[in-house]
Amino acid sequence: MHPRKRQRKNASAMKLVGALVARFREDAGFTQRELAERICAGEETVASVEQGRRPLKPDLARLLDRLLDTKHALETAVDNMPEIDLIPAWAEQYMDLERDAIALSWFENQVLPGLLQTEGYARAVFRTDVPALRAEEIEQRVAARLARQDILRRAEPATASFIVSEAVLVDRLGGDGVHAGTLRHLRSCADLPGIALQVMPLGRQTHAGLSGPFIVLESPDHQHLGYAETQRGSQLISHPDEVSILERKYAMLRTQALNSEETKGLLDRLLGEQ
Structure with a gap:
């Protein structure tokens, strides 16, 4: 099904x-x-x-x-x-929680967070899906992904922290034109109010995120929740002990990644090489 x-x-x-x-x-x-x-x-x-x-x-x-x-x-x-039906529902439920969230902490090691993707990048992501999606479904998914990004530009934007592996910036998903546009978009996002963008550099000897990507969010009633995806499902994490582990991982990742200013410098250098 x-x-x-x-x-x-x-x-x-x-x-x-x-x-x-x-x-x-x-x-x-x-x-x-x-x-x-x-x-x-x-x-x-x-x-x-x-x-x-x-x-x-x-x-x-x-x-x-x-x-x-x-x-x-x-x-x-x-x-x-x-x-x-439970696993797909968690993904759908996460979208609702994300829309209302007052704070987000997001680590990715393979692909840009959906909230930071350009239209071209999102389309490239869905075009590489296996099994292949219909053209109509690709466009529907792209539109839905872009609509989610309003959370970063609303009157009272969510406080959002993103940590992204440098490998994601090196990959040229969608081709050179999409790659250049993505770097410019990320550099612009790095200056938005309430956003902290950090890059986890390649070649590190320690890394707190080896178990894979995850998200921690805070709801308007100050409930802290975690979310993680796998190849064929997703999990919404609500138990305080499990959420605490993700929060501690994220805190360590922030100390291991480039800080916000260093990240902006890296993006400027990558843009200068285009």
Whole structure:
């Protein structure tokens, strides 16, 4: 089954569970704020679950079943979510979290972060996908990726830190013209308010990111979450201990990478060689 169809199916399942939460909450006489206070969570968390934008976690489902006297209805619904749909849903859920995030920390060692890609670079990424995508789907994905970048240019932009391997800058994905445009775009992004861009240089003897790329974000209600992708799936990480490990890795990466000014200098040199 095509991944995009799995996302739509799972999104519908998440919305169904969210609608159940909203109905049970209303029947119990709680507002979203009142329920959030009872479960020690943010009001935005309750709203996101009810709208189907955030998956209902099993432990929270059990808590809500007890609080709302739903006779294990929510726990049963969560336990029976289609397992084949869960992984694509995490990617879709991440997009919603990214859109609302107040802070992002993003490490990449193979490709530019989606929020920093130019149109030409994004198109080159999707054109090299295996199996090959249809031309129409490539253009749809490019448009969706570019639309995500509004987070960096909104009235109150997110605080964003990016660490990118120097190998990504050396690769000429899409050809010389795309490569030159990408370097100019990165140099421009490096001067945007709230953005810190750092390059992890080649030839290091120590490296805290050898396990692969990852993202840590902070939500408006100050929840810290991690996100990581693999070849055939993705994972949204919410357990505080696991998020803490990613945050410590990222802190170490920042000390190992070139600082922001050194990174700008590197980009200037690479642009001068074009």
